[in-house]
Amino acid sequence: MEKIKVPKFWGIHAQPGLIFSRILGIAPIVLLVCVYLTVSHTRQKENKQDKLMPTVSQMYQEMKQISTVPDKRTDTILFWSDTKASLCRLGIGVGISAILGYGLGIILGIFPSAKAIFVPIITVLSNINPLAVLVIVLVALGIGEGSKIFLIVFGVGIPLVRSIQQSVENVPKELITKVLTLGGSQFEVITRVIAPQVLPQLIELVRVSLGQVWIFVIAAEAVASTEGLGYRIYLQQRYMNMALIIPYVLYISLLAYVMDAGLLLLQKKCFPWYKTDK
Amino acid sequence: MSSKGIRLKPLITGKEALHVDSAFHGYPDPQTGEVKRVLSNIDLIVEPGEFTCLVGPSGCGKSTFLKLITGQERVQEAKYFDVFGKPVGFPDKRRGVVFQQYTLLPNLTVAGNVKLGLELQASVAELCRPSWHKEARAVVAEYLNQVKLSDAANKFPQELSGGMRQRVAIAQTLVTIEMFKMPNILCMDEPFGALDPGTRENMQILILQLWEKYKMSVFFVTHDLEEAAFLSSRLLVLSQYWTSDSNTGEKSMGSRIIMDLPLEKHPMSTEVKKTALFGQLVQHIRDVGFNPTHRKHVAKFDADLRHPKSFQTLSIEDDRTNGSF
Numbered sequence: 001m002e003k004i005k006v007p008k009f010w011g012i013h014a015q016p017g018l019i020f021s022r023i024l025g026i027a028p029i030v031l032l033v034c035v036y037l038t039v040s041h042t043r044q045k046e047n048k049q050d051k052l053m054p055t056v057s058q059m060y061q062e063m064k065q066i067s068t069v070p071d072k073r074t075d076t077i078l079f080w081s082d083t084k085a086s087l088c089r090l091g092i093g094v095g096i097s098a099i100l101g102y103g104l105g106i107i108l109g110i111f112p113s114a115k116a117i118f119v120p121i122i123t124v125l126s127n128i129n130p131l132a133v134l135v136i137v138l139v140a141l142g143i144g145e146g147s148k149i150f151l152i153v154f155g156v157g158i159p160l161v162r163s164i165q166q167s168v169e170n171v172p173k174e175l176i177t178k179v180l181t182l183g184g185s186q187f188e189v190i191t192r193v194i195a196p197q198v199l200p201q202l203i204e205l206v207r208v209s210l211g212q213v214w215i216f217v218i219a220a221e222a223v224a225s226t227e228g229l230g231y232r233i234y235l236q237q238r239y240m241n242m243a244l245i246i247p248y249v250l251y252i253s254l255l256a257y258v259m260d261a262g263l264l265l266l267q268k269k270c271f272p273w274y275k276t277d278k
Numbered sequence: 279m280s281s282k283g284i285r286l287k288p289l290i291t292g293k294e295a296l297h298v299d300s301a302f303h304g305y306p307d308p309q310t311g312e313v314k315r316v317l318s319n320i321d322l323i324v325e326p327g328e329f330t331c332l333v334g335p336s337g338c339g340k341s342t343f344l345k346l347i348t349g350q351e352r353v354q355e356a357k358y359f360d361v362f363g364k365p366v367g368f369p370d371k372r373r374g375v376v377f378q379q380y381t382l383l384p385n386l387t388v389a390g391n392v393k394l395g396l397e398l399q400a401s402v403a404e405l406c407r408p409s410w411h412k413e414a415r416a417v418v419a420e421y422l423n424q425v426k427l428s429d430a431a432n433k434f435p436q437e438l439s440g441g442m443r444q445r446v447a448i449a450q451t452l453v454t455i456e457m458f459k460m461p462n463i464l465c466m467d468e469p470f471g472a473l474d475p476g477t478r479e480n481m482q483i484l485i486l487q488l489w490e491k492y493k494m495s496v497f498f499v500t501h502d503l504e505e506a507a508f509l510s511s512r513l514l515v516l517s518q519y520w521t522s523d524s525n526t527g528e529k530s531m532g533s534r535i536i537m538d539l540p541l542e543k544h545p546m547s548t549e550v551k552k553t554a555l556f557g558q559l560v561q562h563i564r565d566v567g568f569n570p571t572h573r574k575h576v577a578k579f580d581a582d583l584r585h586p587k588s589f590q591t592l593s594i595e596d597d598r599t600n601g602s603f
Contacts, residue, residue, distance in 0.1 A: 172380035173350065176369075177348060177375055178377075178380075179394070180368065180370060181370065181374050182371065182374075183370075183460065184398045188398060192394070192398070273435075274385075
């Protein structure tokens, strides 16, 4: 029999293989970096004052400045105080959202009366664009931490309630019957069946909504704040200081990536049974 | 065909595993709003310790009937619908369940699932005591051994085959039967429906052995006639269209029990299935219970009710619909 030649790259039958796939994946990234380096280099050569595309060494200088030399006015290292401020807002906001989503979501999913009371208002609230009410929030709650955390909870916590409620409703009724017939109480149905099964889904939902949370944090910081990663970016925008903005953007991406990977790891470690099926 | 006419209701002592008298059940049609009847005038008394199998064509309401017994659904209308002398109510520990799917908690290991039955019965003080957990684990191990699953104790349900999962579910119920004398009746809804023939046969033998050993009451729903005939000590056939089987397009008026046979328990070997008698029995059930032309007669209450406890009531509605009584 004639041996069939499997294409490495072209067509729907292509099997690039593991190593070749990796190479293919890295190539566009390398290309992007190379293009940037070349263009920024030529631009710098033509115009020493060019601020739009700083070179790597300029970015390094700026980052070194902000992450080692204390700010004269506040006597803090701005890089770390920005990171701390943003992560605090994000952490508290996500924490409250997760607790709210988990608690209220389970209650709405399991108690028909609670569902009847709260679902209409939650549906209304979740249809309001959080960024559109940002100004209202700032006026109502001031420019302190409260308004930023409120924004996150409003934008992420409320949709989380609905998603968790959905997950609870998707738990097979048979399992509830099972626990009841094994002698469990209604309370035990919640603690033994619903709560543990929904927990890994909560982590997954939080992981998915982190992207949105970052949007809210950066947006809120840009509008009204005195520190934070988003605030710094918007502040530097006035001076067209791309040498700082670009590393900050990359740094935010890195933080987001680490959080995502961390939650994924947590989910895999703590809930090995989750999604091992199919 | 036998026992024409109406069979009178036996005396009720309150110890019956199941006491159903004139039960009607149905669902409202979402389009017309009319109630579509699923079960019609069900009369049934099941004594404790009986292995009752309920068979019938698909869509006849077997599973619905089981759901009424377990309390997952509430019967719409009935004179009596009692489990061990008390109304069915919501699911509780009087009835154990083994479903075809979703019988185990996915977040607990096999051992954890079996131990759950013990934990739900234990007091808070017991749960706080490490020695209690140690004892519980020993008990769990013993029962897992009975269903030959000792090796899989620390696996999660998703990692098991269908047959293994059902064995865990059975072990889960067995623990509570022996430790707490509950459930009083084990309800199984096509528990072996998704298993391959070999595994299925093994499971049938296993459940029969356990039934014999623990003298439990089992209510077993299946669509497999041979399985029902092999397992049961009492075989019920549920069938629909009993008021009208003509081609005039008259709608189904719900199902009722049209056969109720006491079966002798053979020695527990699958050899029984090969005997001529077994073949005749299955053929007879198929002819009477599953054959539409025969079912016509059932409309006139010519049901094959041979079990001494079977009885029939006539509701006013029956008189009206059939006209002939």
